[in-house]
Amino acid sequence: MSESLSPIFAALADPTRRAMLERLAAGEATVKELAAPFGISQPAVSKHLKVLEAAGLVSWSKTAQTRPRRINAVGLKHARDWIDQFRDFWPDSFDRLDAYLNDGRAPR
Amino acid sequence: MTDRAEAGELFIQRVFAHRIERVWDAWATPGAVATWLGPKGSTSHVVEGDIRPGGVLRMRMETATWSMFTLFRYRDVVRPHLLTYEHCFCDAAGNLIRPVFFEIWPLKLLTTVTLETMSAGTQVTLRWRPLDATPEEEQAFVENLSSMQGGLAGSFDQLAAYLAG
Known part of the structure; x- marks a missing residue:
């Protein structure tokens, strides 16, 4: 590192x-x-x-x-949330795009 | 361009069971992009949207724990096959900034999206790589790409499990 x-x-x-x-x-x-x-x-x-x-x-x-x-549990949770969301940004987006294309609604 | 990841870039590819024009519209319509782009649980609102060469899409994206402004600056918009844009984070006024938690990070990520018609639908290939970055910024991007997929996320999982237990 x-x-x-x-x-x-x-x-x-x-x-x-x-x-x-x-x-x-x-x-x-x-x-x-x-x-x-x-x-x-x-x-x-x-x-x-x-x-x-x-x-x-x-x-x-x-x-x-x-x-x-x-x-500091809050600091740890924020960091973890952010890391998860960064890591999953494109896989999540592609899942949401698929949902959007399939039924045209806002995905979860 | 090869059909796999090149060194130092994020690469993701998926086939969507829809016609290419429909998939293209989901990428090239500001309101549509705001509907699906972003991590699970996020919501986005278009602040400014004009998807054409030289145009921008500016969105406010938020989750339960953070909100940020995202700025896309479009380069190639070639319906229905090719879209390239600079993916940036910005402040409320549209000035480029680095995302929270990163001291060193590329200000611009060049995003290349290609759409191809396949027998099962439309294949979307996305590449994400630093643009105009210093060697240190490129290194930060590469290190985070690899560490996200490996050890660091894993150690966070262990710690979270420990905290929950």
Whole structure:
């Protein structure tokens, strides 16, 4: 993956960051808690988190001093919707064209 | 032009069980294009429509999560066989922009649509490739074409399944 990809793609391209997202999907976690299972330093975790935060996939709780991170489900859903729609743009359009030609109505 | 995908382009081909003139009208009539173009669940409205060489079709396309303006700038309009146009994203005023989520992306994608009469109906072949793009923009297009069909979408599926579970 090159840096030409958008923040969202760049964030998801890294297996450690995907694993961190999966960990966060199970619940909030501090930097310390995130570092433990991956065998990497806390600064390295913070660096990955910055990328995820910039992509809108992770946010943090301001209530606690340890600033536990949590997954941003809205950001993830928007990204996923957009990826699906981009990927399916022409196949979907051709399906809809077929429906339009067959009965002349607006397709779903 | 070969009958398959060339490097660096999106290629899609399908036979529709209808006469070529009918299929052509679906591509060359602004209101018809707005009816079927776009991903499932999207709706489009024509803002400006004039499908002829040098003409434009500008539409507002929206889904539950996003809306954007699409601008087609027509080059060849040869009824009922060939349609070429620049496919662009634009703002409300018609200025070319890059789509959301892409920092680097070709501003223009050249779309080539060919229609051919076959025994089963009309075969439509569509090709989509970057136009006037920098090497970085071409690379972004190619990387996204391949990653959409492979690993990245797959990892998203896994993550979504995990989140839903």
